[in-house]
Amino acid sequence: MNISAESFTSMLSLVTLIAHVCIILFLLGHLFFKKKVRGIKEHFSRNGITYSLLVSLGAMLGSLYYSDMQGLEPCTLCWYQRIFMYPLVFIFTLALFRKDGRAILPYAAFLNFLGLLLAGYHTYLQSGLATKEGSATCSIYSEVSCTDSYFIEYGYITIPVLSLTSFVMIAILLWLKKKHG
Secondary structure, three states, rough: OOOOOOHHHHHHHHHHHHHHHHHHHHHHHHHHHOOHHHHHHOOOOOOOHHHHHHHHHHHHHHHHHHHHHHOOOOHHHHHHHHHHHHHHHHHHHHHHOOOOHHHHHHHHHHHHHHHHHHHHHHHHHHOOOOHHHHHHHHOOOOOOOOOOOOOOOOOOOOOHHHHHHHHHHHHHHHHHHHHHH
């Protein structure tokens, strides 16, 4: 089955939009309805490693689809974000099979934090809030500018937004695992 780039991007963007709604609902629930969302928090803290594995695996496969199947060359910041996302797949897999998988979580949190910072910066560059002159400093190893977008869905979802969403979701899941797990 060969899925078109447009269909894949539409599906991934819809999942990302749903993830944004869930993140907002989680934050509102955590701030204003702590007792009512306790069961949801417990579920995600119990299964946080599994969900983190699914998110990181999805991000890795999505980035590989765009670069290897669709031939879209990643920019320099995309490469750096991959450096922090790809090992998370293996760390979370290892955590699932270890007796005390929580011992691995600080390493995952560190990689995730660095990736989140890069993805946030990349999203900022692409948003147009930064000057276009910034693109020269981030296209060190690639011909592709970090400010260019291959697609924009729903008026704001781009590849860096997909990456940022993945890192934010993993950060929330790791926080829940640490606090409630």
